[in-house]
Amino acid sequence: MKNVIIVGAGGHSKVAQECIQQQGEYKIVGILDNKFTAYEKIGEQFYAPFTDFEQFKNETDYWFIAIGDNKVRAKVAEQLGDVAYATIIHPTAIVSQTATIEPGSIIMPVTVIQPDAIVGRHTIINTGAIIEHDVIISESAHISPRATITGGVKIGTCVHVGAAAVVNPQVQLGDYSIIGAGAVVTANTEPHQTYVGIPARKLEK
Numbered sequence: 001m002k003n004v005i006i007v008g009a010g011g012h013s014k015v016a017q018e019c020i021q022q023q024g025e026y027k028i029v030g031i032l033d034n035k036f037t038a039y040e041k042i043g044e045q046f047y048a049p050f051t052d053f054e055q056f057k058n059e060t061d062y063w064f065i066a067i068g069d070n071k072v073r074a075k076v077a078e079q080l081g082d083v084a085y086a087t088i089i090h091p092t093a094i095v096s097q098t099a100t101i102e103p104g105s106i107i108m109p110v111t112v113i114q115p116d117a118i119v120g121r122h123t124i125i126n127t128g129a130i131i132e133h134d135v136i137i138s139e140s141a142h143i144s145p146r147a148t149i150t151g152g153v154k155i156g157t158c159v160h161v162g163a164a165a166v167v168n169p170q171v172q173l174g175d176y177s178i179i180g181a182g183a184v185v186t187a188n189t190e191p192h193q194t195y196v197g198i199p200a201r202k203l204e205k
């Protein structure tokens, strides 16, 4: 078993920890989150504030950032610097042998990742999502439960695709764009903009 320290102790972390246990490759030795005010060891795991992360760098082989917010996850990765990241794949996920899952990403239960898809670093493929052939997902994105990303789609950095949304073939989602739950995206999206509905339209604020 390889040791891993988890950053984040919220709802997404809860699901990630269960995935890690079911994957059976990594032993969680500690959890860092600023909601813990001091170091504490309970059983085989320690809990400590994230601000103390430097002192734990020699105590683990791998790190995993289990924070649902894309921008916060990306920022924490920047702060941690040059560390090795665990790649979490739930045993019920179906991942093509020609797909690439980059370190720091999590592939949740009953997902499907098809041939030649690329899932970039620190990306969340949430429960039941489908990533079709030749999809390219950049860093720190989140594909929510039951979303369907069809063939050849390109997804930018920190993009959030909401639950059960569909992205049509070859569409490109600009960096930091947000797709609402249940949307059907039929055309490219602009960076930093939010889109909702069927067909998806830009939300004017």
Ligand SMILES: CC(=O)SCCNC(=O)CCNC(=O)[C@H](O)C(C)(C)COP(=O)(O)OP(=O)(O)OC[C@H]1O[C@@H](n2cnc3c(N)ncnc32)[C@H](O)[C@@H]1OP(=O)(O)O
Pocket (backbone or CB within 6 Å): 126, 144, 145, 161, 162, 163, 178, 179, 180, 181, 182, 183, 194, 195, 196, 197, 203
């Ligand atoms: C394991 C997990 O839980 S993973 C979590 C996955 N999370 C999701 O799937 C949630 C995705 N988020 C959404 O769908 C959000 O509603 C967003 C991001 C699209 C919009 O959020 P906000 O920017 O806060 O917009 P807000 O709630 O103010 O709504 C603005 C307008 O858009 C509409 N709207 C919001 N979401 C949607 C949607 N998904 N589809 C259609 N219309 C929507 C609202 O009704 C409102 O319309 P109005 O101005 O006519 O009243």
